[in-house]
């Protein structure tokens with residue numbers, strides 16, 4: 549402990565909760581260690597990780613996000629929407645189109661504002677990356693869509709998509725009953741994925757509705773994952789389960805997201821919520 553205090557804001561997007569620091573005003577040192585300590589739901593603030601909202605030379609702000617195990621994620625869909633709300637309502641960025649620099653490029657956020665309150669945010673998440681070497685996944689070919697390989701101890705069929713971070717999508721039934729605490733680590737740490745992986749278990753309810761649960765790299769099961777919802781929608785379109793360029797509702801444990809894969813880019817729409825503000829000693 550350095551005997552210094554930091555102000556934070558807890559926010560969530562569909563129950564995917566992070567501890568946000570306004571780095572226009574606060575200086576956060578050693579975010580990896582801080583994320584491990586504060587994410588702890590018994591001895592810390594409690595959350596899926598921490599997010600830093602930083603100044604940017606090329607956009608309205610820059611995001612850095614850290615998982616609960618201290619690893620840095622290159623992209624976080626739910627955090628982008630929360631940052632849009634934070635910047636508009638508290639950061640003095642009174643624009644309904646906001647740009648956000650991330651480790652996977654600049655994202656454009658379109659805000660729906662009612663009486664000064666941001667009710668939803670649509671994020672242009674960019675094009676999905678399907679080339680195995682770039683995801684990265686150790687599989688041959690130009691794409692790993694409906695690939696069959698040994699994964700988590702069994703031969704399985706799955707699709708791999710990067711939305712700036714790596715995802716492995718499996719279509720299955722009975723998603724609500726899966727024991728992710730038991731099976732999740734086997735996917736996350738499978739040697740097919742040199743940088744580990746986020747894994748989505750997806751049930752097709754109808755051509756416009758998917759139920760999804762996620763085991764996140766570095767944080768375990770979370771109630772929602774924005775990039776995971778995008779990766780699942782892309783995989784569903786490519787597998788012929790859902791139509792191209794139409795809204796698909798992703799039913800997550802913490803709420804719904806609406807995803808549209810246009811064929812070029814992926815649009816993600818959903819809410820963002822303030823939970824509480826606090827001060828921590830570091």
Ligand SMILES: N[C@@H](CCC[C@H](N)C(=O)O)C(=O)O
Nearest residue numbers: 621624625626713773774775
């Ligand atoms: N919950 C996030 C993704 C967070 C990062 C991920 N665990 C990774 O390490 O890639 C989202 O909403 O996208």
